[in-house]
Amino acid sequence: MEFLIAKDELIRALSRVQGIVEKRSTNPIIANVLLEVSEEGMRVAATDTEVSFVGRYKAECARPGALTLGARQLYEIARLVPTDAVSFNLPEGSGQMEIRSGKAFFKVLGLSADEFPPVPDPNAEAPAISLSSRELKSLIDKTLFAISSDDTRTGLNGAHVEAFNDGAETRIRFVATDGHRLSLCGRSFEGTIDWPGSLLLPKKGLSELRKLVEDGDGVWRVSFTENQAVFCRDAIAFSMRLLEGDFPDYNQVIPSSWQRRLELRRDDLVSALRRVSILAAEKSHPVRFAIEGGVVVVTARQPEAGEAREELDAEVEGADLEVGFNARYFRDALMALDTETVLIEIGDSLSPCLLRPGGGSESDELYVIMPMRLE
């Protein structure tokens, strides 16, 4: 195995996999990245066995071959080498890759490519739906934060994905909840597939996918196998193992009616919540929302620290009310929205609150936040 690669191309390939490889496993090979070189260039693969990445990069192959090397160490080398081109040489029968760049020389012990777990390659033939980078990013951004971080909460530790037909078009929908709040976002897509019944995408997989999606425009081909979701763009394939467990019947949680409705500037509410939260208890950030004669007032109070209060201009429909919320859940939802105003629908002080894009937006996007009991 012998090849020459541009420093930039090597960095690009290795930076992709840093979040995927797993350093603390009993299986040391999954801390490694697989390098496979042929006349077509370099194939790079990484996996933690739940989430996998494969990419193809330009390289000048002198002698084909494959080896796995420590992903973090190789990335450090790539970033620090002094020349624009880096040469790799694995002498026949050796397990040590020789890396040369100018006067710098490294000899790095690898593990056999044969022992590397299988990872799905891009497959242009498989039936897939198409989503733009922008739409895929949007689906992730608007739901990722609401996924439960508690791995023991089966069914809540991933984003639920489904397809549905709203009469006019087929849409894909991401839904996430941690039991205290819920996020839902839909987008139209092109292509048809046999849609599997229930799909639950893991948090780590979505976080890593988000980094790839953020990295340039393009169209992603999304396909599903029995236990994998595969996302391909150009020469990149990213896959994640579907989670087991049943996502709750989320439609039950979405309020179907309201007694109070507010529309107010999203930025104003975010800023006010940030300020008022300084005086809220650190753990659950309890903040009181009051509708007082057509004005919205947010307050927080800690007996041992003090209190904060702020009034906000809003268009208000419905009677006065006081209700408590976790300010962080509110801010997360407000930050995920991208409209100038937010529409807030509330029943009474014990019912969940619904946030939607304001300004008459018809976007298929909503956030539900459960209320908190305040003393």
Added chain:
Amino acid sequence: MEFLIAKDELIRALSRVQGIVEKRSTNPIIANVLLEVSEEGMRVAATDTEVSFVGRYKAECARPGALTLGARQLYEIARLVPTDAVSFNLPEGSGQMEIRSGKAFFKVLGLSADEFPPVPDPNAEAPAISLSSRELKSLIDKTLFAISSDDTRTGLNGAHVEAFNDGAETRIRFVATDGHRLSLCGRSFEGTIDWPGSLLLPKKGLSELRKLVEDGDGVWRVSFTENQAVFCRDAIAFSMRLLEGDFPDYNQVIPSSWQRRLELRRDDLVSALRRVSILAAEKSHPVRFAIEGGVVVVTARQPEAGEAREELDAEVEGADLEVGFNARYFRDALMALDTETVLIEIGDSLSPCLLRPGGGSESDELYVIMPMRLE
């Protein structure tokens, strides 16, 4: 107590003290900042009882008074208030400061100013020496990193400060060591004081002082009392309690002769060490320096990972040699230097190595690094 202050001025005052206040103390008042308002403006004081800060800031006083408030909370409020001016009001007989900015309102519980520990004020009368911000920063930068972080190492957990006359002028000298390496830097100064015998300045004090020093030009007046060092500039006074303990006789550690001398480009050596260290053991970063027929070769090796090697161009005097060093100590010293080349003097493989500015510099600055035994 009632006053109006510009948001920027308030942020400036409070950002200064964030590193000084101590949140994890049994005495809650030292997590607070003292605000004292009079016709002259606002005096802000903070202390952890070892390190203290006092500064004077512009404020429009409506009614004089004093109160202490949580430093971190007040800083958060200052950064997030929506208007350019912030009003403070402590109603007579109340312990709760009312803070108003636009529609935002805070009521923050304080602790009495009477219970705040005394902190030294700027005293323009006290005999002091004068050092420019640039010189003071230089003295700190070139020695701070070599101070031991181990609080139990009495005598080594601070920078030793002394004055001496080199025949032409009186100079101030900072020296620091952690037992493995030593840094020394001298600068000329103006003014005369009764110089105390031995002075040991604590690491936290120097780190905080560095932030103040970095923040703009100016001349610092430095004075010493029996147990305090006080640094004043304009309306700021920063003081630190001197450490107890005897600094070792550092002159014994500085090599007075050499058998090999190298001069090489500082950047080249820093980069080569960074690269080679990727393959050095994580804890002590052992790297081998070899002089081989007029060439310098740095290598690192870990049996389970691999090895790295790099040659460097150098002007070499003396015979071939192999010697081991902690690469991090070497890099710290090289980063503290500011000349294009570095002069390295070595005896044999068991003697300490001396680093000095290259290019014929006559700077009063040197670094000593103890060798490591390599297998």
